[in-house]
Amino acid sequence: MDRPPRKWLLLCLVSVFAVITLLGSSSSSGAFSSSVKPEAYTNYRRLKEQTESDYIELKTFSSRTSNLKEIRLCGKEREDYVPCYNVSANLLAGFKDGEEFDRHCEESQDQPYCLVRPPRDYKTPLSWPAGRDVIWNANVKMSDDRFLSTGSMTKRLMMLDENQISFDSDHELIFDGVKDHSRQVAEIIGLGSDAEFWQAGVRMVLDIGCGFGSFGAHMLSLKVMTVCMAAYESTGSQVQLSLERGLPAVIGSLISRKLPFPSLSYDMIHCAQCGVSWDQKDGLSLVEANRILKPGGYFVLHETSLSTKTGSVIEGFTRKICWTLIGQQQETFIWQKTTGPQCYSSSTQGVIPPCREDHEDIHSYYQPLASCVAGTASKRWVPVQNKSSDSHITPAELEIHGKYFQQGEFFEDFESSRSALRNYWSLLTPLIFSDHPKRPGDEDPLPPYNMIRNVMDMNARFGGLNSAFLEAGKSAWVMNVVPIRARNTLPLILDQGFMGVVHDWCDPFPTYPRTYDMLHANGLLSYLVSEGCSITNLLLEMDRILRPEGWVVLSDKLEAIENARMITTQIRWEARVIDLENDSDQRLLVCQKPFVRK
Ligand SMILES: *[C@@H]1O[C@H](CO)[C@@H](O)[C@H](O)[C@H]1NC(C)=O
Ligand SMILES: *[C@@H]1O[C@H](CO)[C@@H](O)[C@H](O)[C@H]1NC(C)=O
Ligand SMILES: *[C@@H]1O[C@H](CO)[C@@H](O)[C@H](O)[C@H]1NC(C)=O
Numbered sequence: 011m012d013r014p015p016r017k018w019l020l021l022c023l024v025s026v027f028a029v030i031t032l033l034g035s036s037s038s039s040g041a042f043s044s045s046v047k048p049e050a051y052t053n054y055r056r057l058k059e060q061t062e063s064d065y066i067e068l069k070t071f072s073s074r075t076s077n078l079k080e081i082r083l084c085g086k087e088r089e090d091y092v093p094c095y096n097v098s099a100n101l102l103a104g105f106k107d108g109e110e111f112d113r114h115c116e117e118s119q120d121q122p123y124c125l126v127r128p129p130r131d132y133k134t135p136l137s138w139p140a141g142r143d144v145i146w147n148a149n150v151k152m153s154d155d156r157f158l159s160t161g162s163m164t165k166r167l168m169m170l171d172e173n174q175i176s177f178d179s180d181h182e183l184i185f186d187g188v189k190d191h192s193r194q195v196a197e198i199i200g201l202g203s204d205a206e207f208w209q210a211g212v213r214m215v216l217d218i219g220c221g222f223g224s225f226g227a228h229m230l231s232l233k234v235m236t237v238c239m240a241a242y243e244s245t246g247s248q249v250q251l252s253l254e255r256g257l258p259a260v261i262g263s264l265i266s267r268k269l270p271f272p273s274l275s276y277d278m279i280h281c282a283q284c285g286v287s288w289d290q291k292d293g294l295s296l297v298e299a300n301r302i303l304k305p306g307g308y309f310v311l312h313e314t315s316l317s318t319k320t321g322s323v324i325e326g327f328t329r330k331i332c333w334t335l336i337g338q339q340q341e342t343f344i345w346q347k348t349t350g351p352q353c354y355s356s357s358t359q360g361v362i363p364p365c366r367e368d369h370e371d372i373h374s375y376y377q378p379l380a381s382c383v384a385g386t387a388s389k390r391w392v393p394v395q396n397k398s399s400d401s402h403i404t405p406a407e408l409e410i411h412g413k414y415f416q417q418g419e420f421f422e423d424f425e426s427s428r429s430a431l432r433n434y435w436s437l438l439t440p441l442i443f444s445d446h447p448k449r450p451g452d453e454d455p456l457p458p459y460n461m462i463r464n465v466m467d468m469n470a471r472f473g474g475l476n477s478a479f480l481e482a483g484k485s486a487w488v489m490n491v492v493p494i495r496a497r498n499t500l501p502l503i504l505d506q507g508f509m510g511v512v513h514d515w516c517d518p519f520p521t522y523p524r525t526y527d528m529l530h531a532n533g534l535l536s537y538l539v540s541e542g543c544s545i546t547n548l549l550l551e552m553d554r555i556l557r558p559e560g561w562v563v564l565s566d567k568l569e570a571i572e573n574a575r576m577i578t579t580q581i582r583w584e585a586r587v588i589d590l591e592n593d594s595d596q597r598l599l600v601c602q603k604p605f606v607r608k
Contacts, residue, residue: 219284
């Protein structure tokens, strides 16, 4: 391996002290309540001292890491590797009846460490919003027959240039399928046009089996947060394609386990030819859809070939979960969930009863589907139609979540994230790029103005970073992740209209390689150390899901950051430890994944 000598690398890092933004961050009580102090630019002399101390710090790292071996690169077969979804291993382990396509992390363990490589012709995605409509063919794993397929309305919108796939939204004729469909949905639920969804309380939509994501792209343009969820697919993945377009998506299925969302989360569930057999397994998939649907929320089913028999089986199940068919036009059916929890009373004949104890959802993550109705006793049982017309969460709505936190914490999370985001942005722009290796055959890289679209906040707390991104007018969306066993703030995140999931960071995340532009984690490293998870595994997983030239910002205690800094050397990220103004033991680690690794 030919790499520049480490000394040279160090000098490079040291020479880029042009703008060091100091970030004060302190932790008050435990890993999940640290806050960030307002930014402060230091004067030149302090900058220099800072850089020198950074240099010394790096030197000690370097002497400690010089005998650590770099982690090897994976083979070509792993280009689109998603751990936990090895169908052949699942079949060998005896999973069947569709469960072999489900998530089974235990079957993917003990794989040797390696770094997932991009395909040979990989190109940096176009920036938002151009990248929503045009993607590079080489970046997604597609089999040729997918291009020719004339599948459902949401799937036939694709044209293929020589090396680009385009979803031409200016082309009315091509896009008409999706626009007509969304107008039809609006009409059935009694709205004048699809521009009224938001006002009518339809703000969070789960689009199951989203095709190429075009319905979601249209809904997002109407300010409706729409998340694509589809099962793992080894080629032509709907999730991979959506994320490549900068549209929210996550791998998930209703095959046998609960989804990683709290109950009463979505205002609408949309399924256009989505491949779920709603009529099977005693209607358990519908019971799960009912769990995550808010009262008064809508279930939209678009099926071109629904047989009368299947239709009547589904209709029978929907009555058992207190849904009413509110309308049908051509092949689109819409049901509405009841607004009254008393409908599920155990004494009512033929209705599925409430779950015995309304146990907290965060513990039901990936548990087997169950035939009971969750959330009936929850304070969050508020009909979709009763939402306030404020775009921010109101004090009354916040009150509902009071069980988990003090309101002060919520606002503090936002304030600290707001100043942290300003700091991160200034760090990402000049520092990292100035010593960036040029990509082969490319002119100088542009600064990342619109280069950050898919963001993951790996320890999202109250969704403060998401709010800060919105407030700053960044063209990004945030996947808010609440670690399992952490405080369950996920319902509050979703109720703000943000995307979020529960996740166990000891396991891989259900997404394809190269799907995020930026990963952020505050306090996650020290928390996971306390949980006994492997930090090397975590950073390798972050490397997998980060696109080449994507950024990582980790904020944590010195010890956790030092440890992570050593691992970043092994996985060949460019990394800087940013010291804090204030002698606290909090540090920032800012990293960039290189475009090519030799
Ligand atoms: C450093 O952080 C501590 C703990 O957050 C805080 O109390 C103190 O005021 C800070 N010092 C300075 C100089 O900002
Ligand atoms: C999937 O599992 C099979 C059988 O255990 C194994 O041979 C194969 O290498 C695995 N594939 C990946 C990509 O890990
Ligand atoms: C929702 O609004 C209706 C009509 O305004 C009202 O009667 C009902 O009490 C409200 N429900 C809740 C849970 O706020």
